[in-house]
Amino acid sequence: MSAIKLTIDGREIEVEPGTTILEAARQIGADIPTFCHDPELPPNGACRICVVEVEKARALVASCVTPVAPGMVIHTESERVVRARKEILNLQIANHPLVCITCEKTGECKLQDYCYRYGVSDSGYVGEVKDLPLDDSNPFFVRDMNKCILCGICVGKCQDVVGAGAIDFTKRGFISNVGPAYEDKIEDSTCVFCGLCIDSCPVGALIPKVGRGKGRPWEIEKTRAICPYCSVGCGINLHVRGSEIIGVTADQQSPVNRGHLCARGKFGWDYQKSSERLTVPLVKSNGVFVEVSWEEALGLIVDNIEDVRNRYGSLSLMGLCSPKATNEESYLFQKLIRSLGSNNVDSYTRHCHAPSVNALMKALGSAAMTNSIEELTGTEAIFIIEADPLDSHPIIGYRVREAVRSGAKLIVANEKAVGLSDIAHYFFALEPGGALALVNTMSNVILEEGLHDQAFIGKRTEGFEAFRKAIAGYTPEFTAELTGLTEAEIRTAARVYAGVEKAAIISSAVIREEEGGDQLVLALVNLALLTGNLGKNSCGLYLPYSENNLQGCADMGALPAVLTGYQQLKEKAVREKFSKAWKIPISEKEGYSAADIFNTKKESSIKAMFILGENPAACGEEHEKTAEILKSLDFLVVQDIFMTETAALADVVLPAIAFAEKLGTYTNTERRVQLNRPAVEPPEEAYPDWEVIAELAGWLGFEWNYDSPEDIFNEMAALTPQYSGISYERIEAEGIQWPCPGKNHPGTRYLYEGRFGRGLGLFSIIELDHSRKFDQKPLPEIHSIGEHGCQCISDSMRNHSVISSMKKNRGGES
Amino acid sequence: MSRETEAVMTEQIDITAIEEIIEPYIKKKEMVIPVLQKVQEHFGYLPRPAIEEVSRLMRIPLSRLYGVATFYAQFKMKPRGKYIIRVCKGTACHIQGSPKIAERIEETLGIQSGETTDDLRFTLEEVACIGACALAPVIMINDDPHGRLTPDKIKSILDSYK
Numbered sequence: 001m002s003a004i005k006l007t008i009d010g011r012e013i014e015v016e017p018g019t020t021i022l023e024a025a026r027q028i029g030a031d032i033p034t035f036c037h038d039p040e041l042p043p044n045g046a047c048r049i050c051v052v053e054v055e056k057a058r059a060l061v062a063s064c065v066t067p068v069a070p071g072m073v074i075h076t077e078s079e080r081v082v083r084a085r086k087e088i089l090n091l092q093i094a095n096h097p098l099v100c101i102t103c104e105k106t107g108e109c110k111l112q113d114y115c116y117r118y119g120v121s122d123s124g125y126v127g128e129v130k131d132l133p134l135d136d137s138n139p140f141f142v143r144d145m146n147k148c149i150l151c152g153i154c155v156g157k158c159q160d161v162v163g164a165g166a167i168d169f170t171k172r173g174f175i176s177n178v179g180p181a182y183e184d185k186i187e188d189s190t191c192v193f194c195g196l197c198i199d200s201c202p203v204g205a206l207i208p209k210v211g212r213g214k215g216r217p218w219e220i221e222k223t224r225a226i227c228p229y230c231s232v233g234c235g236i237n238l239h240v241r242g243s244e245i246i247g248v249t250a251d252q253q254s255p256v257n258r259g260h261l262c263a264r265g266k267f268g269w270d271y272q273k274s275s276e277r278l279t280v281p282l283v284k285s286n287g288v289f290v291e292v293s294w295e296e297a298l299g300l301i302v303d304n305i306e307d308v309r310n311r312y313g314s315l316s317l318m319g320l321c322s323p324k325a326t327n328e329e330s331y332l333f334q335k336l337i338r339s340l341g342s343n344n345v346d347s348y349t350r351h352c353h354a355p356s357v358n359a360l361m362k363a364l365g366s367a368a369m370t371n372s373i374e375e376l377t378g379t380e381a382i383f384i385i386e387a388d389p390l391d392s393h394p395i396i397g398y399r400v401r402e403a404v405r406s407g408a409k410l411i412v413a414n415e416k417a418v419g420l421s422d423i424a425h426y427f428f429a430l431e432p433g434g435a436l437a438l439v440n441t442m443s444n445v446i447l448e449e450g451l452h453d454q455a456f457i458g459k460r461t462e463g464f465e466a467f468r469k470a471i472a473g474y475t476p477e478f479t480a481e482l483t484g485l486t487e488a489e490i491r492t493a494a495r496v497y498a499g500v501e502k503a504a505i506i507s508s509a510v511i512r513e514e515e516g517g518d519q520l521v522l523a524l525v526n527l528a529l530l531t532g533n534l535g536k537n538s539c540g541l542y543l544p545y546s547e548n549n550l551q552g553c554a555d556m557g558a559l560p561a562v563l564t565g566y567q568q569l570k571e572k573a574v575r576e577k578f579s580k581a582w583k584i585p586i587s588e589k590e591g592y593s594a595a596d597i598f599n600t601k602k603e604s605s606i607k608a609m610f611i612l613g614e615n616p617a618a619c620g621e622e623h624e625k626t627a628e629i630l631k632s633l634d635f636l637v638v639q640d641i642f643m644t645e646t647a648a649l650a651d652v653v654l655p656a657i658a659f660a661e662k663l664g665t666y667t668n669t670e671r672r673v674q675l676n677r678p679a680v681e682p683p684e685e686a687y688p689d690w691e692v693i694a695e696l697a698g699w700l701g702f703e704w705n706y707d708s709p710e711d712i713f714n715e716m717a718a719l720t721p722q723y724s725g726i727s728y729e730r731i732e733a734e735g736i737q738w739p740c741p742g743k744n745h746p747g748t749r750y751l752y753e754g755r756f757g758r759g760l761g762l763f764s765i766i767e768l769d770h771s772r773k774f775d776q777k778p779l780p781e782i783h784s785i786g787e788h789g790c791q792c793i794s795d796s797m798r799n800h801s802v803i804s805s806m807k808k809n810r811g812g813e814s
Numbered sequence: 815m816s817r818e819t820e821a822v823m824t825e826q827i828d829i830t831a832i833e834e835i836i837e838p839y840i841k842k843k844e845m846v847i848p849v850l851q852k853v854q855e856h857f858g859y860l861p862r863p864a865i866e867e868v869s870r871l872m873r874i875p876l877s878r879l880y881g882v883a884t885f886y887a888q889f890k891m892k893p894r895g896k897y898i899i900r901v902c903k904g905t906a907c908h909i910q911g912s913p914k915i916a917e918r919i920e921e922t923l924g925i926q927s928g929e930t931t932d933d934l935r936f937t938l939e940e941v942a943c944i945g946a947c948a949l950a951p952v953i954m955i956n957d958d959p960h961g962r963l964t965p966d967k968i969k970s971i972l973d974s975y976k
Contacts, residue, residue, distance in 0.1 A: 159875065159877075159878065164875075165874075165875025165876070165877055165878060166875070166877060167877055168875070168877040168878050168880065168881035169881050169885070170877075170880060170881050170884050171884045171885065172884070172885045179877075180876075180877055181865075181875075181876040181877045181879070181880035181881075182862060182876075182880060189876075189877065190875065190876070190877075421873075422873040423873075
């Protein structure tokens with residue numbers, strides 16, 4: 001269809017058919033006020049403040065719901081329009097407490113701004129006013145419904161975007177209101193405290209408790225940072241007044257979260273202000289920690305490292321790198337460990353993900369999530385198995401909801417109902433351990449019914465014939481009992497997934513090997529290969545990592561067998577490249593992994609360890625055994641922001657700094673390298689972690705010269721093909737997804753277009769083993785705000801935050 | 815009705831009927847109004863435990879059900895009496911003294927308009943006009959009209975409803 005020509009405020013404009021008058025007017029910069037309009041919600045047209053005058057039309061029209069028509073002549077600010085808007089404002093403030101001098105929203109309140117703009121200071125209407133009690137029931141925000149103007153945006157966010165369904169319009173007429181059912185307190189509703197309602201309220205009805213009375217909008221400086229919790233990497237604005245963070249809002253410009261957050265991002269940052277933060281170096285003396293100077297602490301570390309190295313050799317030293325550290329810190333950390341003569345560097349958290357990482361490496365050649373989070377909205381079918389994304393990675397959950405609203409079919413196969421099963425077209429309650437049988441049977445059904453993508457299989461994969469033979473035993477009749485589903489249900493799952501062009505799979509990256517996690521991941525790869533759902537837009541495998549920079553931590557080479565960007569130690573050219581750049585010899589010998597140390601029953605050969613911001617002593621069921629191993633070390637250094645269970649075992653504890661205090665990059669689970677900026681100064685004697693590592697390297701005799709995190713990044717990028725086109729300058733506005741091999745390369749939204757990491761995609765044969773039903777443990781207690789499984793580091797942050805007081809098991813539970 | 819009486823009643827709600835009531839509407843989230851009507855048919859009003867059960871089984875947020883239920887006048891959120899008294903407050907009735915009629919009913923039953931007696935016999939409501947102006951002032955008790963009333967006739971009329 002051709003463009004539509006019209007005139008707005010005397011200016012001619014051409015727009016696409018279907019554009020609303022509001023959108024068209026905004027294109028030419030006309031400032032039409034709105035209350036109830038929100039671009040991501042269905043058109044509402046309720047508040048009427050956006051009315052405009054269309055010549056020859058009988059009445060004023062609401063611009064937010066009226067599409068443009070050819071030849072329209074529109075006046076957005078005519079006398080008639082202004083009169084109508086004044087009337088609407090008059091009616092609004094007749095029943096709105098004009099307490100602007102104490103209202104938190106003053107300065108960014110739409111009602112106040114529009115009254116100012118149109119000179120409405122006092123309503124001519126006198127009558128009954130609302131007198132509703134405040135809802136102060138929860139630790140996060142106050143609801144003052146006397147100020148509510150009933151625009152309904154919060155209802156749309158809660159019901160449609162998030163799906164918490166905590167609030168809706170209630171009653172009607174004068175007493176109509178927005179709130180939970182039965183006028184319950186928000187604390188007793190299904191609210192998940194994501195804060196979307198707060199960020200989108202045009203007036204002061206919803207106010208976070210944390211920043212009350214601490215600063216007016218014009219006194220606040222906003223710093224763009226990245227949420228430090230899960231691997232989605234939401235953009236957030238840290239609101240700072242003076243030297244204190246007083247609030248967080250979602251970054252509307254972030255391509256990752258587009259203005260959305262969860263409770264962790266909105267409220268979980270306050271651990272930064274905890275009085276329990278470590279601020280000075282500590283040394284254990286006779287079983288108790290005493291404060292020491294940096295010089296003393298570093299001296300002690302150097303003495304002990306050298307002592308252990310002299311007595312037991314370089315291979316007795318090991319480093320564990322935090323998935324919360326920035327890329328720059330991770331890079332320096334592994335460089336330090338390697339400079340000390342071994343490749344004994346790993347991340348304990350990554351070890352929790354090992355089954356899925358190894359399976360993906362084996363079958364596809366890279367462990368990274370294949371497609372971008374945003375691409376989910378373009379899928380035609382989504383298959384969620386053994387995962388609860390709305391809970392573990394809420395933004396992914398929101399995107400699934402968006403996809404379903406746009407018509408995608410949703411299958412959820414879980415042992416228990418999760419938040420997204422509410423909107424699933426098919427919810428299949430699996431028997432414990434039934435997941436693997438279901439996925440294999442789906443593959444078999446797809447083959448049997450000819451729904452597979454023969455061309456893709458022929459061109460892009462290997463191992464297909466052997467796989468086809470092996471899978472033949474998985475008939476729906478045979479696995480019905482194992483899965484707990486009927487034959488028809490299993491066939492439905494297969495047909496829905498394979499019956500569309502673009503289908504995505506979401507599962508959890510944290511499934512333990514002993515529970516069959518590696519097998520399940522391989523089976524899911526088979527399913528995706530079989531249907532050609534890899535290497536293109538809006539399909540793929542979504543196995544999101546738990547912690548925010550686990551992707552980056554691995555990318556930076558904090559791994560025992562590879563250097564940055566997964567460059568293999570065993571390749572001579574790689575070793576030579578790094579050796580030359582770092583001016584040290586690089587050992588060919590693969591280092592010990594966390595699994596080698598903590599899973600082994602044998603006496604460990606590691607005698608000294610440096611743990612950067614990880615908490616293995618509190619992680620998983622085996623944490624007691626892990627703690628014993630740590631205690632048996634000759635020397636343990638831990639750098640952290642809190643006295644964690646692991647730090648408590650250390651000989652020397654160094655204070656680290658929090659995300660809000662540091663400059664650096666994080667790489668989210670969709671490989672997006674994003675810039676995190678410091679908003680406030682670190683406490684007392686704490687220094688940026690990279691400075692501490694660099695200082696320690698100096699004390700150990702290495703000549704490093706870095707002036708800033710950017711220096712470190714540039715050195716790393718020059719050595720790392722996937723990152724080579726990325727610079728701080730390029731990611732200033734928006735992160736770039738690796739691989740980005742050149743300065744003009746736009747980055748890569750999805751992997752494997754044309755080629756898999758290992759060349760061809762590998763079909764894996766998964767033996768049918770009836771005796772091994774993997775026994776998925778009950779989901780952890782911290783349900784609605786925690787990453788399932790490995791969450792030991794986020795836990796230490798959460799435990800020092802207001803979000804630790806959140807009621808468990810919110811939403812989605814039945 | 816007192817809060818205590820209502821609480822006792824709420825406790826006694828047997829929600830097992832809900833499963834059967836919503837059976838034809840499972841997976842039809844757009845059918846909220848018919849479902850609520852059926853539930854009200856069964857209980858006489860919409861008891862909270864019943865609505866919570868509908869929410870759970872149909873996977874519709876409680877807030878949404880409550881929002882719909884409280885928007886429409888046809889849905890009653892509180893228990894109602896066996897007999898519904900509707901006092902006409904139309905113009906003709908007003909002129910003929912309906913306020914005094916309403917007042918006498920309130921005194922006799924000890925409840926205000928919109929309320930229900932503790933013994934669940936009567937619910938008192940006011941309506942705009944019942945279209946029987948010739949009989950003004952008029953009230954309806956369930957389907958029976960009682961016209962040309964005087965306050966003194968009220969007691970015997972109410973006594974005839976057991």
